[in-house]
Amino acid sequence: MQKVKVAVLGGSGYTAVELIKLLLRHPGAEIAAVTSRQAEHVADLHPSLLGRLDLQCEPFDPDALKAKGVQVAFGCLPHGTSMESIPPLLDRGIRVIDLSADYRLRDATVYQEWYKETHHDAENLAHAVYGLPEVYGDTLAGARLIANPGCxxxxxxxxxxxxxxxxxxxxxxxxxxxxxxxxxxxxxxxxxxxxxxxxxxxxxxxxxxxxxxxxxxxxxxxxxxxxxxxxxxxxxxxxxxxxxxxxxxxxxxxxxxxxxxxxxxxxxxxxxxxxxxxxxxxxxxxxxxxxxxxxxxxxxxxxxxxxxxxNLIRGASGVAVQNFNRVFGFPETTGLL
The missing domain is CATH 3.30.360.10 (Dihydrodipicolinate Reductase; domain 2)
Incomplete structure (x- = not known):
């Protein structure tokens, strides 16, 4: 099985560490990069990963991720930050599974009403797919941008x-x-x-x-x-x-x-x-x-x-991997059972 190279953006949080654990046991995924503003070894941020992932966290750099061969990025960034980081990834042909709220609401005016800030990426918002496989599964295969659902x-x-x-x-x-x-x-x-x-x-x-x-x-x-x-x-x-x-x-x-x-x-x-x-x-x-x-x-x-x-697995990281499986044609349960 040829592995898909993945990046985890915003690697310091609870969602990221759960996602990394799931990806480490996924036979079709290879973690090529973890980004964080904290320039530390992944195991220093998350001691549970000691001996399981030997990667240094790196600053977010779309060109560097592209050079590493990253095919899909999992965004574990806060809302507001994601919409700034995702467009350059998509421009470089890197698919994105975004765990923030930035692409869940199709109407930018509704986003502004509830999140109290303007949406700055209407172009990509228009083609984002809501990543709830049990409802929208048929639209996930081959999607460039998936908005992971809230918990x-x-x-x-x-x-x-x-x-x-x-x-x-x-x-x-x-x-x-x-x-x-x-x-x-x-x-x-x-x-x-x-x-x-x-x-x-x-x-x-x-x-x-x-x-x-x-x-x-x-x-x-x-x-x-x-x-x-x-x-x-x-x-x-x-x-x-x-x-x-x-x-x-x-x-x-x-x-x-x-x-x-x-x-x-x-x-x-x-x-x-x-x-x-x-x-x-x-x-x-x-x-x-x-x-x-x-x-x-x-x-x-x-x-x-x-x-x-x-809330951390089914509510976030687990369903993100479920979406990953749908996008790349793996059986839906791969890495999750």
Whole structure:
């Protein structure tokens, strides 16, 4: 098997180290470069990689990456920074799987509204493919630029997809109550994620203003073929990793749990990383894996969807590798099981 040379941009964070670990065990990937503003050996940034990857972090230089034969770059950069770094890579024929939010929203005005900054790369935004394989898989093969989905949105989109696709719930007033481990906030120190602040405490944040809201609505609208509106509220939990979402929706006709479970199993048949369960999942069931576990219930006339994933693997790095497999024609599970 001929290996694809890859680069990891922004190698100092949690997402990057998880991605590197996955790529190291991928038989079709060769890590040719890791970029970071911190000019250190990769193992100094991430001691868990000691003896596994002998690379020095280097400054971001598109020409240098091209000279190394890099064919695809995984962008683990903050939003706002990605849109500045990605165009020169694409100009040099390097494909990009971007883990930031810069290319997820198709409308630049919506991006500006929610992210409070102007999008500077409308040209590439126009042809970016949203990288949720279970929904957009047919458009991923050969894509030049993939916008990796957000962590929270995956539980909401995949949790609701069978229902909105079949018009079994009202498309407005959907309530998404989500909880995330602290690693979802990234590795950069912040007051709210300081141990004495977040340990033994649960708190809601970005109530009514969280940037994943339009991303969820955009994808669900694609699936439904009509506008979808949600109320999304995230919460910070005192645990390292994991996301759990409880979703409440109003059915358009009487439905039973058995019917809905069968619907979900049919919808996700052949999609190896979505596991449909009859009992509610727990975050520990998915820790360290690329699985998204989902369960659907009917309670007092409402449809409840319960979904869990590992925010760093399925929520970011794992689905990025899943997208990589789709782009380069590897079996979708390669390096992920």
């Amino acid at each position: 929270y949105p995956q539980t909401a989109i995949l949790g609701l997809a069978p229902l909105v696709a079949n018009k079994l719930i009202e498309l407005s007033g959907i309530v998404i109550d989500s909880k995330s481990g602290v690693s979802g906030a990234g590795r950069t120190p912040k007051l709210t994620t300081h141990f004495p602040e977040c340990n033994e405490s649960v708190s809601a944040y970005s109530v009514g203003t969280h940037r994943h809201t339009p991303e969820i609505e955009q994808a669900l609208g694609d699936i439904a073929g009509a506008a979808v509106s949600v109320i999304f509220t995230p919460h910070l939990m005192p645990m390292d990793r994991g996301i759990f979402s409880t979703i409440y929706a109003t059915p358009t006709k009487p439905v039973s749990e058995a019917e809905l479970t069968a619907l979900y199993r049919g919808y996700f048949a052949g999609k190896p990383f979505v596991r449909v369960r009859t009992a509610p999942p727990a975050t520990k069931d998915t820790t360290g894996t690329n699985f998204l576990d989902v369960c659907v219930k009917v309670v007092r006339g409402k449809v409840l969807v319960l979904a869990a994933e590992d």
